[in-house]
Amino acid sequence: MTASSAPVRQSSVRAxxxxxxxxxxxxxxxxxxxxxxxxFTGLTRATxxxxxxxxxAGGLLVELDPPPRTGAGRPAAGLALSPDGPAGLGLEINxxxxxxxxxxxxxxxxxxxxxxxxxxxxxxxxxxLAGEVAAAASRDGLTLAGAALAVPGLVTPSGIxxxxxxxxxxxxxxxxxxxxxxxxxxxxxxxxxxxxxxALGELLSRSDTPTFLYVSGEVGIGAGIVLDGALYRGxxxxxxxxxxxxxxxxxxxxxxxxxxxxxQYAGQSQVASDPALAASxxxxxxxxxxxxxxxxxxxxxxxYAPVFDQLRDGIEAExxxxxxxxxxSPVVLRxxxxxxDAAMRGAADTVVREVxxxxxxxxxxxx
Amino acid sequence: MTASSAPVRQSSVRAxxxxxxxxxxxxxxxxxxxxxxxxFTGLTRATxxxxxxxxxAGGLLVELDPPPRTGAGRPAAGLALSPDGPAGLGLEINxxxxxxxxxxxxxxxxxxxxxxxxxxxxxxxxxxLAGEVAAAASRDGLTLAGAALAVPGLVTPSGIxxxxxxxxxxxxxxxxxxxxxxxxxxxxxxxxxxxxxxALGELLSRSDTPTFLYVSGEVGIGAGIVLDGALYRGxxxxxxxxxxxxxxxxxxxxxxxxxxxxxQYAGQSQVASDPALAASxxxxxxxxxxxxxxxxxxxxxxxYAPVFDQLRDGIEAExxxxxxxxxxSPVVLRxxxxxxDAAMRGAADTVVREVxxxxxxxxxxxx
Numbered sequence: 001m002t003a004s005s006a007p008v009r010q011s012s013v014r015a016x017x018x019x020x021x022x023x024x025x026x027x028x029x030x031x032x033x034x035x036x037x038x039x040f041t042g043l044t045r046a047t048x049x050x051x052x053x054x055x056x057a058g059g060l061l062v063e064l065d066p067p068p069r070t071g072a073g074r075p076a077a078g079l080a081l082s083p084d085g086p087a088g089l090g091l092e093i094n095x096x097x098x099x100x101x102x103x104x105x106x107x108x109x110x111x112x113x114x115x116x117x118x119x120x121x122x123x124x125x126x127x128x129l130a131g132e133v134a135a136a137a138s139r140d141g142l143t144l145a146g147a148a149l150a151v152p153g154l155v156t157p158s159g160i161x162x163x164x165x166x167x168x169x170x171x172x173x174x175x176x177x178x179x180x181x182x183x184x185x186x187x188x189x190x191x192x193x194x195x196x197x198x199a200l201g202e203l204l205s206r207s208d209t210p211t212f213l214y215v216s217g218e219v220g221i222g223a224g225i226v227l228d229g230a231l232y233r234g235x236x237x238x239x240x241x242x243x244x245x246x247x248x249x250x251x252x253x254x255x256x257x258x259x260x261x262x263x264q265y266a267g268q269s270q271v272a273s274d275p276a277l278a279a280s281x282x283x284x285x286x287x288x289x290x291x292x293x294x295x296x297x298x299x300x301x302x303x304y305a306p307v308f309d310q311l312r313d314g315i316e317a318e319x320x321x322x323x324x325x326x327x328x329s330p331v332v333l334r335x336x337x338x339x340x341d342a343a344m345r346g347a348a349d350t351v352v353r354e355v356x357x358x359x360x361x362x363x364x365x366x367x
Numbered sequence: 368m369t370a371s372s373a374p375v376r377q378s379s380v381r382a383x384x385x386x387x388x389x390x391x392x393x394x395x396x397x398x399x400x401x402x403x404x405x406x407f408t409g410l411t412r413a414t415x416x417x418x419x420x421x422x423x424a425g426g427l428l429v430e431l432d433p434p435p436r437t438g439a440g441r442p443a444a445g446l447a448l449s450p451d452g453p454a455g456l457g458l459e460i461n462x463x464x465x466x467x468x469x470x471x472x473x474x475x476x477x478x479x480x481x482x483x484x485x486x487x488x489x490x491x492x493x494x495x496l497a498g499e500v501a502a503a504a505s506r507d508g509l510t511l512a513g514a515a516l517a518v519p520g521l522v523t524p525s526g527i528x529x530x531x532x533x534x535x536x537x538x539x540x541x542x543x544x545x546x547x548x549x550x551x552x553x554x555x556x557x558x559x560x561x562x563x564x565x566a567l568g569e570l571l572s573r574s575d576t577p578t579f580l581y582v583s584g585e586v587g588i589g590a591g592i593v594l595d596g597a598l599y600r601g602x603x604x605x606x607x608x609x610x611x612x613x614x615x616x617x618x619x620x621x622x623x624x625x626x627x628x629x630x631q632y633a634g635q636s637q638v639a640s641d642p643a644l645a646a647s648x649x650x651x652x653x654x655x656x657x658x659x660x661x662x663x664x665x666x667x668x669x670x671y672a673p674v675f676d677q678l679r680d681g682i683e684a685e686x687x688x689x690x691x692x693x694x695x696s697p698v699v700l701r702x703x704x705x706x707x708d709a710a711m712r713g714a715a716d717t718v719v720r721e722v723x724x725x726x727x728x729x730x731x732x733x734x
Contacts, residue, residue: 154691154692154695162695163695211602223659225659225660227599232594232660233661234660234661234662235578235661235662235663236661236663236692236695236696237661238661238691238692239659239660239661240659240661241658241659241661241691241692242658242659244658244689244690244691245654245655245658245659246651246654246655246689247616248616249614249615249651256691257688258688258689261689284613284616285655287612287613288612288613288652288655288659289659291608291609291611291612292590292592292606292607292608292609292612292655292656292659292660293592293599293601293606293659293660294600294601294602294603294604294605294606294607294608295601295602296602296603321624321625321626322611322613322625322628323611324521324605324608324611324623325521325603325605325608328521328529328530328603329603
């Protein structure tokens with residue numbers, strides 16, 4: 001029975017169970033057999049077997065060689081996410097560099113490329129880079145399930161970049177532009193804020209920390225707020241603009257029109273020229289975040305990650321001074337696990353996660 | 368069949384359906400009949416009738432006189448939340464005043480008392496006030512289902528007040544203290560931050576605004592963050608400490624040990640002596656909130672509500688200057704609907720809401 005020919009209720013049960021089986025394999029490190037999946041999910045062995053067959057046929061699962069026979073009976077073959085099935089293309093565009101990677105269904109980075117650019121050439125260069133990486137994925141036998149782009153700016157839910165001041169973009173229909181690039185034609189394309197995607201990348205790498213603030217220092221500064229394992233996007237999707245939190249109300253003029261924004265004290269170039277001032281300004285703004293949101297973990301990413309040790313003491317001094325609850329429960333500060341790769345990894349992972357969460361949609365056209 | 372004698376699954380279905388019927392009556396303005404409730408809920412008329420009988424017997428619903436006969440057939444009697452059933456006692460303790468109210472199941476304030484106090488006498492005075500209001504409720508035929516106390520401080524989920532600096536409290540087991548007060552013995556008692564409860568009170572009064580920041584100006588300043596109709600409490604329940612967001616990093620010393628906290632510029636006495644400075648400081652701190660959380664509605668409550676017109680222009684000027692997305696979508700600023708009553712109303716409503724959401728627990732002891 002295919003998803004499209006089944007009545008709605010039946011098809012949605014099948015979709016649910018396909019996802020359940022796929023997630024069970026994804027979340028376990030022990031390459032479970034069909035029988036083990038039946039035990040974990042509560043589904044019958046016959047149901048599991050039929051679903052597993054569909055997932056193997058659709059290129060989402062692979063059956064591993066059974067272990068050597070050690071006693072009576074035939075050892076059961078284990079199952080794993082397919083390394084040759086659908087993959088996600090993650091793209092990041094920034095003021096001075098572009099990045100692209102391909103992540104397979106199992107979460108492995110299969111291709112990765114980073115290259116310098118300039119705001120004027122960025123879109124053209126991104127097209128070339130995306131085409132190259134897509135071609136490499138294709139040579140590798142991977143099928144791209146979609147592409148996601150990380151942008152340092154305000155993005156609407158449909159992917160329109162309302163403003164990306166450091167790129168000089170305004171009201172750019174980024175999905176349409178990307179969709180016209182060679183190698184990306186016909187692919188589902190999503191666009192999101194780079195700090196949001198970097199925060200998601202970090203979340204996937206450190207599943208033990210479901211609530212944290214991710215701060216991404218580049219030319220501009222953005223933040224991704226992760227609460228209970230989910231990104232908090234805000235009413236219009238424009239949360240996390242920590243770069244424009246006021247640190248010194250009568251301070252340096254910012255290109256946004258205000259004075260004393262964090263970005264004027266802790267942007268990439270300010271960190272290089274005066275790390276002590278940058279750390280103090282970051283500490284003041286981060287104290288506001290903790291006082292408001294009661295978040296216990298702060299992750300420094302982007303350009304902050306490699307200079308974490310230079311910033312740490314200065315930030316922590318401000319947190320101790322300014323966070324009302326610092327004495328009751330200190331704030332943990334740590335560098336991003338993925339470093340500068342976080343945003344493109346987060347982007348690619350959103351594509352892969354969509355397949356994992358809704359495998360029926362991936363299988364439907366083929367069934 | 369009573370809740371306690373039924374098997375677990377059956378009893379939980381009954382509990383679910385009791386809540387469904389009660390909420391249906393609560394959420395509709397048209398005093399639906401049993402037949403109408405059956406239509407709205409999809410339950411059979413016989414099931415609805417049995418559940419309604421239990422809810423009437425338990426004092427949660429009342430049957431209204433049927434309207435005059437207008438044609439053939441007997442007009443159906445409408446149902447409404449009982450004004451004589453369980454009620455909630457809401458209490459608020461603050462530096463210079465105490466407040467108490469009793470709210471019935473239908474949400475009507477049945478008793479209300481506000482009286483001045485001092486930090487030294489506050490707990491003693493609260494005991495007297497709570498006893499008086501509880502006695503008045505009892506004379507009125509109401510049964511208190513519980514009490515909730517609003518405190519200007521950091522409260523743990525179990526109701527321990529870790530710190531309430533303006534009251535001089537530290538690690539106070541507030542539920543135990545309240546439980547020993549005459550009139551409150553044996554009642555379920557909960558304790559929460561006053562800005563959180565005020566935000567909940569405001570949410571109940573303005574259901575058209577599910578996401579907003581509530582700022583409560585008293586001697587101290589607190590905030591309640593309401594996202595998609597639910598209070599965001601933070602990792603340890605200590606979110607919303609906007610009074611200690613830094614406005615001027617090298618500014619006035621605060622009793623928390625830091626410099627330049629909002630509380631030093633926009634606390635109750637500062638608003639009275641220099642409303643322009645208070646408005647500007649509030650605007651700077653609120654801009655940080657909007658930049659971080661992308662919240663489009665800010666509600667000014669407590670001591671801010673009566674002087675809203677004096678503060679508005681100064682706050683809005685800072686928001687226009689400092690909120691990155693102000694040009695794309697302006698922030699709405701408005702005074703609290705409930706004014707200074709918000710926290711005690713929110714407290715009483717938490718008790719009533721608990722009964723509405725879980726009527727089976729209320730009926731169980733009597734059945």
